Amino acid sequence: MWTGIVIAVLVLLALAVIFGGLLGFAAERFRVEGNPLVDQIDSLLPQTQCGQCGFPGCRPYAESIANGGAINKCPPGGEATIKALADLLDVEPQPLDAEHGVEQAKRVAIIREDECIGCTKCIQACPVDAILGAAKHMHTVIESECTGCDLCVEPCPVDCIDMVTVEPDIRTWTWTPPASGVIATDRQGVSA
């Protein structure tokens, strides 16, 4: 009986040592750094750099997602971004986490120039350098570059920055899908 046990243990031990060695070898020999997934995730985030997700910027959030973090923390991206992420990672989309804010219409910052005192605080705050101006001069927002992150609003000592919702005009207007009419889908009223 005991010989049987000893043989069994020895065989398994031999196998394990060989395989363990093999894996140890591979772990060292084939070590890789970096994660290409982060880039892919980052490219799906809206790059508002607003930090609402709880990370200092979109890329750190992308890294967190790549490491298995929740995908529903980015309010500017909203449902569309969540869906895209879910698609990429092949997981179920979840509703936006309200703790981080709600999805809003697109906005841009506008500086009321006659009140601006040129303190440059907003320039320091803007993550995408969308504000122009020099010390003690009137500042203005380059509308096309502003991501609407509203990071510049709070630092302004004279509260001269407004976030304005971008209204659709005849050139940005697009068709809406037909109203669902008689056939309401079963998806409505989901706990989404």
Add this chain to the structure above:
Amino acid sequence: MTQLWDFAGGIHPAENKHQSTALPIRAAGIPDRLVLPLQQHIGEPAAAIVSVGDRVLKGEKIADVTNGMGVPVHAPTSGVIESIAELPVPHPSGMNDWCITLKPDGEDQWTARQPVSDYRSLERNQVLELIRDGGISGMGGAGFPTNIKLRPPRDRKVDTLILNGAECEPYITADDMTMREQADEIVAGLKVMAWILRPERCVIAIEDNKPEAVEAMRAATKGTQIELAAIPTKYPSGGEKQLIQILTGMEVPSGGIPADIGVMCQNIGTAVAVSRLIFEGRPLISRIVTITGEAVQEPGNFEALIGTPVQYLLDQAGLQPEKVNRLVLGGPMMGYTLTTTAVPVIKTSNCVIAATAAELPTPPPEQPCIRCGECAEVCPMELLPQQLFWYSKAAEFEKAEHLNLFDCIECGACSYVCPSSIPLVQYYRYAKGEIRVQRAEQLKADRARERFEARQERLEREQQEKEQRRKERAKAAAEAQAKKKAEAEKAATEGDAVDERSAKAALVQQALARKKAKTEVAKPQAPAAEPAQEKPDLEALEKQLAQAQSKLETMQGMLEDAKAQQADNVEKLERAVAKNHDRVTRAEEALADARQQLASQPESQSTE
């Protein structure tokens, strides 16, 4: 006989054309007001070059496009500019856009005209310039600026010039009547375009349900090299791509333009406009519009000035307002509904249908798609409309795009036959719109990332430089020297900033101008009112207070600095300091309130 090919799919809707061909083209006359949208074609909107109160003459340029793709707008008659404002324009959105309103003075006085009797003596470029200055954009479809279209890419040679007189949509007879009555002008215009392009072949294509037009054109083209093709009646044979396939058997490559395969397609009306411009010096200030539908008593075609309100034309055709259920601009297959009759006729408006409820009934409610494939059978682009629909509806835009959503010409044949009465085209339009928005957002996100990364890099660099300097300073023997250097560097960076600023000055200026109007309307965001019943968030309030205090300090510091330097923004800064004082007091009060409230609340409630 010209060899003809067939195109895939297609339908045969009821034609309803005879109603509006009974009478010859009538002149609509001059209405009380002319409303001239600054954008009447794809491309850039024009900018007004007149001001309110100016008197303009007929044919005078009143708006122009300086850069980008576009053509000018001319005054259709003489009169006074009454306003430049946002008014309803013909657009599926039913939204307003910038328009110049002209109050005619009734004199219809021409500005100086420069007809070219012998255009052949000019450079081709000069003629193309004339066409641009004449405000001519395509009159058969999307309204592409004709001069640009007539300038095919350098490596392309146009072998076949097609004049599109198919007019395959039901109801519309504007081109039909034009061909019947203005055949010579059409030929003259075609000759001008042919001279510009030097094609080997010129074809005028007319659906064989317009024998009178075919006859008239045959007479007018007698003795010329121009071919006349009577093509089988089948919607949408007038679609540019289908017409090219019918006449040449070739297909326009997806995403390309006809010139890629050496073909160009122009509308009949466009040819007339070119002819009138060249030989009469008359820019595009009027067009033929079909007014039809069972809600008008005297349907027919009108020569209407651009800017004529639709109401005016409907009245002339004897509108019975109580009968109208739906008002369609364009044909029943591709036109869009109007919300108001105040919109003007523009360069691309070919037809107005005042339809009764019986004539164009509301379709029954949408049913589920049964994948019967009828739509695929009729699609002239050989798409799979049911799949496009399925993916568009489910917002799987990537897949819809993969199935060539963007090749759909929105002809509506699929919706026409769908047994489940699904508004397919609307789904496609929605999907296309969403995809375009997404693309724009992606672009914007990419740019934001670049800018963010650039900024991070710059900050990093500055940080390093600072570090460097600090070290150097510590190391350096001569303190004064180091200081100087630092100053020099600082100046340099400032110089940079100024440079950047001047480079972008134009941009800023533009942004400012655009913003100004909007800012006035936009109300400053009201701070979210704290619901009284909620438990006050002490922490947040404390943070607020601290922030306010620190801001106040900064401001006071700045103010003192400014005072010391006698800067010119002292006044502003004083205001700011006052404001921040307020802020601090408010924050303090709020905090005190909150503390009080908390104290008065029983413990149990706050721990729940």
Add this chain to the structure above:
Amino acid sequence: MAFAQQSSPHAHHARPTSRVMLWVIIAALPGLFAQTVFFGWGNLINVVWCVALAMACEAAILKLRNKPIGFFLKDNTAAVTGLLLGLSLPQFAPWWVSGIAVVSAIVVAKQLYGGLGSNPFNPAMVGYALVLISFPVAMTTNWAEPALLWKGAPGFSETLSTIASAKQTAVDGWTMATPLDEYKHKIANRTAAEVLQHPTFGNGIARGWEWVNAGFLAGGLLLVLLRIITWHIPVGFLAGLAAMSLAFGSNADQYAPLSMHLLAGGTMLGAFFIATDPVSAATSHQGKLIYGAGIGVLIYLIRTWGSYPDAVAFSVLLMNFAVPFIDHYTPPRTYGHHKARRGVPSRKQG
């Protein structure tokens, strides 16, 4: 003035779904008539019972799902599902067997997927296959003898009471193995001539069944003429079956001959009415040909080497399963493209 707002096109000229389905029902009548003439009242009773139950079932589920009942019932699709089940079940199948088939068809195969237009599997065939594997006794012993009426055997009320009883099998003497079943199992140790002695074959290929198949063929051609179905699926189906039969089964002493394959069993019903169910079939012309041919080939495989004497239901379900995949790889070539865009869109790369 408020004008109606609508997206283009503003004109429509469509044959509504309800009418399409009505035509399908009409086109099935010749086959049903032939069934009644040759096999007695069983099919007719089955059809009535299945259609009624299908409609009731559909209504009940629509109610559960909070959908407008009238709106959906009027599209007649539940009736078609019921009809096709009634046509394909054995004549003397007890009421509860056909009932379970109908309920599983409507509830599991159709409404669980969202109802009309969403079901990936042919509902009627799901119902059929489900009862076939669940109740093999009831599904193999209840086939009426051909030319039953001439023998004066069961009248309407007798048939009705047989169906209405809870017993799994009908009275002996009214029923008989189907031609395909008979041929398949006798041919192993007999010659074709010997096997064909059995009365189920009559003097021709398959007594009664020939006319039933002819009836469905006629109805099917009507559907093609009316452009309710295109020719691709039936042609692919029949060609696939014929090709296999010619390639492998030319020896009638070993395998059933081609004529038997085409005119016995549910071949024509399958080719024109069942495989063509638009909802669960492939989309493009090329896809339809492949789909149809796949069904034909599978039918031959299973009929010849598998356990089941007829295999329309399984083959249709198997190819239904492949439809989304086929659709991915057989989109038509669009105007202005050199080649069709196959496959799946590759994910956007960052």
Add this chain to the structure above:
Amino acid sequence: MTTKTSSEIIRDGLWNNNPALVQVLGLCPLLAVTSTVVNAIGLGLATLMVLMGSNLAVSLIRNFVGESVRLPAFVMIIASFVTCAELLMQAFTYELYQILGIFIPLIVTNCAILGRADAFASKTTPGPALLDGAMMGLGFLAVLVVLGGMRELIGQGTLFVDMNLLLGPMAADWVIRPFESYPDVLFMVLPPGAFVGLGLLIALKNGIDNHLEKRRKATEPAPAASGSKRVRVTGNVS
């Protein structure tokens, strides 16, 4: 990793994160052996035991395994438990073992087990790990039994047939036959019935959850916190 309370672990295992209904793992044995209740119980108990054992063991050794051999090590632990269970079943319930066939050794690859070892046990102390194993195992067992009961009842019109295989001769006549002359519904006995049956169970759970959710939403207002977790990208500026 935030630590979970015991009640959370219990709720997760049995309902919220049930391995079969929510994680949809361990399907092969779940579907393969549930044609009768007795098979379901047999396999369920074996799985439960292995889960508890492996969770405990993994948690105990969690600090001693290197990254490169983590997976093989876990797998070996699980495999040894499974083999022991297999040997014991062979010794004491041989016929049941034969019916369950290769699905006993296949417990090794029951994703639910390795999943738990990797996701939970390797990150917590032995106590919670053991509890988690027990609850996950019970959750799995519960689904097995319900599915087995459903298939047995609909499929052959009986309940608790052959219980003697597991519990000895005294259980031989526990079998319940609710219907007289029931025609076997082979669909439920055969593979398709297993899939559809589990589908129905999952849907049932979803339905209950949705219902509860709706009720909960109706009674308590949504929390109004918004943007509370914001972080500044550009540092503190004021």
Add this chain to the structure above:
Amino acid sequence: MAALAQSIRRSAVGLGLFAMITGGTIAVTQALTEKRIQEQAARAEAKALLEIIPESAHDNNLLRDTVQLPASDRLATDGPLTAWVARQDGRPTGMILPIVAPDGYSGKIHLLVGVDLNGTVLGVRVISHKETPGLGDRIETKKSDWIRSFEGRSLGQPPHREWNVRKNGGEFDQFTGATITPRAVVKAVQKSLIYFRKNRQVIRERLNEAPSPRPKAITPETIAGEATRSEHS
């Protein structure tokens, strides 16, 4: 390089440690249960045989007491037949033949036929088959008692003509909806009896050879398994 060696060593030692513990556990459990498992296995494997010839009717170890019988194409088995022998006090009392019914509805049906030395059927059991559930599977004892209807039959009883299903004028019941399966089984049992009669001489001789227990048990499963394997070679 040092890192590599270090990594290899660490992994190998780590995994080896686990191997020892887990291997030890398994080996010990195995050692403890081995006996019982073998008993159980033997009993289970002999179960089918014991149903045909109950333990009260013999006193030898069936599984280890087999004889090789001459091949016969009649029985659709290829190669010589291995049969189990039942003895009471060392004298043969009966035997169990593994036979195949080749013409089942969906392929071969593997059977065990027990006969006593006079050629009377002691019992018949199905080892494996592929017949349709619900139709042909009623040849299993689990589903119906039909298969017991062979017990006590022999070649003259019923007479040769009536070794068939009722439908074909025979003595044995068929199932509703399935005649093929029962007919195949009836025919196969009949053939095995004919085989027994034809080879009675040889069989007697072989049976009477002194019992020589085989080192390894031969079970019905092994025979059926080998038969399936040889089908496609």
Add this chain to the structure above:
Amino acid sequence: MTEYLLILVSTILVNNFVLVQFLGLCPFMGVSGKLETAMGMSLATTFVLTLSSVCSYLAYTYLLAPLDLAFLKTITFILVIAVVVQFTEMVVRKTSPLLYRVLGIFLPLITTNCAVLGVALLNLNKNNNFVESVLYGFGAAAGFSMVLVLFAAMRERIAVADVPVAFQGAAIGMVTAGLMSLAFLGFTGLVSV
């Protein structure tokens, strides 16, 4: 030759691993949301399944059987599989990032795929020789891949259908797999093995 063909037909159609034998269901349900992903998974599984079939055959025939250690088969097989998988993953990740993108992320999942261990054990049960083992492993993988890919395409379609709320996701996936399995019952008896 025919015998080998029959093994393939049997494993791919008649005794399909997923739909009839109930092996490899978790990856089948879990991964196959997208056609593209499913294809990657298929490739990876085919590779591993065939390889592990070979490795476990060798380990059993030349190590366990001679030493009479059959009771160690489960742990040995799974160890072999886990190591093969992990080693492959590491190598692929380093040497061919492209291939890794296609296969790599699925490889770790495969260790816990019953089909892999199932193939090894079934080969034993069936007494398959070396060639048969390889074919059996390959056939099982091919059958798995086929239904995985078809199922993925179908799920893409179902994902946008108007499925009742409670059934969305895994539930309707199960029902679909059930109906597929129902259809596969049609192959019963095609090969009598």
